[in-house]
Amino acid sequence: MQAPSEPLQWPQVVGSPPTTALPFQERAEVRERIERERNRHATVVLTQVLRGGGGVGKSQLAAKLAWEALDGGTDLVVWVNAAYPGQVVAEYAAAARRVEARGADGQDAEADARAFLNWLAGTQRRWLVVLDDVGDPEALAGWWPPASLQGRGRVLATTRRRDAELFDGRAKVEVEGYTSAEAVAYLEGRLTKAGADHLRDGTQAELATTLGLLPLALSHAAAYMINEDVGCGQYLRLFQDRHRLLDEVLPAGAGRDGHGRQVAAALLLSLDAAQGAEPVGLAVPALRLIAHLDPAGHPRDLWRCGAVLRYLRAHREPRRRLLWRRPTTGPEQARAVLRLLHRYGLITDDSAHGPRAVRLHALTARAARETVPGRDVSATVRATAEGLEELWPELDQTDPDLAAVLRSNTSALAACAEDTVWADEDARLLLWRTGKSLLDAGAFTTAFVYWEDLTEQAGRRLGQGDRHTLLARNNLASAYGAAGRVKDAIALQERGLADCEQELGSRHRATLIARANLGVSYQQAGRISEALAVLEQAAADRERHLGTGHPDFENSLVNLAPCYWHVGRTDEAIQMLERINKGRGRADDPNTLTVRYVLAQSYQLARRTHEAIRLMERVIADRERQLGPDHPETLAARGSLAACYLEDERSREAITLLEPNVADWTRLHGPQHPSTVSSRAHLANAYWKAGRRAEGIGLLETVVADRRRLFPPSHPETVKMAATLRQWQREHRSRRR
Template sequence: MGAVAVSGHVDHLTITQAVPQGPVQWPLCLGSVPALASAFQQRPEVRAAIDQAVTGHTAVVLTQVLSGGGGVGKTQLAAAYAHQALVDSVDLVLWADASEADQVIARYAIAAHMIDVPNALAGQTGEQDARAFLQWLATTKRSWIVILDDITDPDAMQPWWPPSSAWGCGRVVATTRRQDAVLSGGGRAVVDVDTYSAKEADTYLRARLKSARAEHLLDAQTDALAEALGYLPLALSHAAAYMINEDVPCADYLLRFSSSAARLDDLLPRHADTEGYGRHVAAALLLSLDVAQGCEPVGLAIPALRLAAVLDPAGHPRDLWGGQAVIDYLTAYRAPMSSPDGAAPVSSTQAKAALRLLHRYGLITDDAQAGFRAVKLHALTARAAREHTPSGEQREIVRTAAEALTELWHKGVERAVLQTNVESLNDFAGDTLWEVEGHHLLRWVGRSLSDRGLATAAVPYWQRVSETSEQLLGRTDRKTLLARRELAIAYLGVGRSKDAFAVFQEDYAYDAEALAGTILKTRQVAGSKHALHKSESAADSLKLMEDTLEVRERLLGPTDPATLSCRAKLSISYWNAGKQSQAISMMKLVLKYQNQELGIHNSDSMATALRLNELRREHKRRWWKPRPDPSQP
């Protein structure tokens, strides 16, 4: 075996072979196989899936592509196979960084000279030597395993996959975050690698801290911490190192991590990666984003990920990406390089293509079989994307998400799915959701709690919404009164009648007057973006007065002055909303009760009778049309 010198760019790479130094010493390990991290988890279920895939294919050599998002432990699993091969005295263990095809070619070329491949000749190009090495893999009787770590360009790797072994003595394991269909071709099996299970995460944290003699950092929040980190192996590794370095127990770290002011750069810092487990988490999760931004549809990957990041990591419907709100947003924030004149709007096809692009690069998961939860992303991916979103874009992202969820709500998407997505948006947006007129989503979610029989959860929910509305909009604002109405109804739902009555008593002085003044006629103007919101506001106000009347009637009785006053104002509101027949019927009922309780000669009864006659005359004038006189030309 001779010493090897490599020179030149790979396109013109040449290998200069020195004087042979003797026969190859088998077994041989080429490349830097990563050390297994402290407390490495064997992950028997994943390993079983990988091993089982071998028997499920007719090809003698199986290339297993361990596909998954950044930080799920693919490289560590591949390293485990390499270390086991060394223990088993496999003749050749080759580890290659496959982030660029050029690096793989160079590694193959060097290997060809290191093992004295007959066709690897001094002075020829690196590609020629690499092909000679692949031919040797196909024909040798020696056992071998090739690890291709972190494939980022599957198309460029196509000519450089190791071939099938004629003697069945070779194996290939590859890792990638890509989800391209080409990866499953050529007899290769794709094995999905997900995050740790809850049990694996707990086992890892306990073993890692024990190995560092830091068991005192374990406490009752250990499981909660693992859940907050999304069971991501890389994040757990960084967090454990941070806790050991700073002597911070799980509960304290969880508080820091949950703080909205804390950033991943601080909580999962690069210097905490004491054993080279992987890159800094935020960098690892977003490593592919810049590359994806330059792929078709060009310029949409970054805005699409930023929008997805404010929704529920557990999933949202694919239909969201075909809606007008999302299309308008992507058109506005598409990278200038993709449309210099800014004239070409993004189509719904391109919007959905952007979704698939993020899926291929492992930044999200787009699984049609998951129904309304089709589009998912890891919580740390979402957090990293949010932290890297410019503050100037956040308001428009919140507006877009609110409008997109509104579109889905009217399409009848499953309420539980919409609820979690609204909650995720609200957690990110805070007051901004109210500023962009998206707070109607909060009311819809609250009502859906009651509709789904979750009355106990509805009370604290409406308490929070009422307090926020009062703080931002004022005590007498219509939206605050709407929220307090819902709170009173929630109280009734759990049998707290006194609390419900107290809310209505507090609002009695001004609620009907304030609401009656807000009922305005709404014309549906074709193409008006705000027509729907105006219509909903009028409907909300009517619903508030109807519910207020119902509760007063239940608690005070139908003839109580407060009940009659509310009924009279609801009648006027019906009239202003274009519901003349309902207005007249309501006013007739008011007069009936007043005549019973006060007498027909009472001034209030007489005033109501006069108003009822006015409504009837106006209604007749609007709807009665005289027949045309046939004698007139």
């Protein structure tokens, strides 16, 4: 039994709101407009969209409002990086688990996100949701927080976009740079706080104007002046020299929003200084790599990854170029350069933000990327991709928050260096890893869109016959199958297998995988004879080309077992599975658990019920420990254990397992998913055997109707259930007479 959880403590903060900059420069005019709109909507949910160009301080203003809301008694603040739609779902899902929203179990991200929106609509708690840096208004359309009871909720969004749909029914607040007085006050406040009033030389107003009154550029300038002990006038001259140089080296399209050159010039001054500070020569390559990641943050552990350390060593500039040996560049130096960049205000490095500890402003990132020499882009992208891949957990379920952050960082890398990512095979495979992660997270709707887009891009960039295109199409089919769309999966897999055979040959691993997956889908659809033929061929091919000890060959045999059940070869399936299981070791290996799960099912079908129960109970315990109590594979095992209990005349225990199991499947995947329908069939059987015959008949009637909609009428399980239903109905009528 699980220990009772601690009572939920309020207030709660979900996500990572930026720490308020000190000193924080108040912006009276903007605050007045925000408060005016808020007071006009005192009894309904107020959604305000802070719109402005990059670097004008939208996120800092939103963060200030978020922390003030907490101080003012708000119970829940959720900070969402809204640049990528998938991250919105991930943060909402995390919030659902934090507030213990009804129906949120941590296994299906989209279901949990919906549960959180429902919680917002019904709670009496005061809440604030911040959607920072909205990048795709169309993709966000279904994820805006709803109206809440008694106007207890509030939504803030920040964006650079001007799309009309962003402001439909929402209050728009335009945010521009500081006023002249605010800019001077900010600059002087920073210098005073640092004990550097001697750097004020009467040119503060001219410097602020030259920097475009832009908060981000002023922040870079203040950090440089403080660290380098440079007065305002001297900094102004340095800045003007750098600005003229940028006109020669920056791309023509840089700074389209009017702020790029001010930020870039201020950034490069700070970066020059940081490059010469200890650890010497690392600031430039480190910032270039960070600039290709999600501005909302990435894990510190990335800077311990081998690929990232190799990149830093290769691109580090020694103090004197005549040195014959480069200085040591290891995890300690990588950690030191993060603190150095933090000190110069180029990034924020704060462990309080967990897997988003290292972050920077999006405009700083863009300015840094625009000055990267073309010859260095590929190496930077490759190191970033390999570092993210190295960090990815073997099972996403062991650290779902980290997996969500890695997905958003992959999206950021692909968005800012798309062509380079696709040109590098190792970097490209990270896109495939992200798609698999979406499926593991149960974000099926997002996964469909992702894999459809990836398949289209792969076909266009690599060619329809390229193995990566074929693998993408196969993964799209897997996404269909995971959501119960077996017909769609089969159609795609049949085409994919034919293409693999034609383009890659029958021996290629992608072809072997495609054939095995098609056989599994045939089996799920009840096309047993076709499944048996395809899976036996897949097993023979793998035995011939890979050998009997290869995991793929053993997986083919495991896939064959359910087909053997249907054709009276259960004993053969048991002998095969026992042989495989004997050679397996770790119970925490997912493939080992699958072998034992299918073996336990085989024992049940062979009427070796006690052996089936013992083994299935072990499988459930291992899956609960490894995957969580509500993971789909755990639920499937629990349903199979209930079926074993029924065989052992333990119908009450079976019902105790099955009733919550049906509710969980329905919540996770909806009432029409094949696994949900199967769990209801098990429950109907348990009701019948427990003497609750009317309930059993009523439930089985809905199961048969659902199966006839989902599968062909000739599906063996559908035929069997329909016959059982007719028998029950006859027996029930005869008893009533």
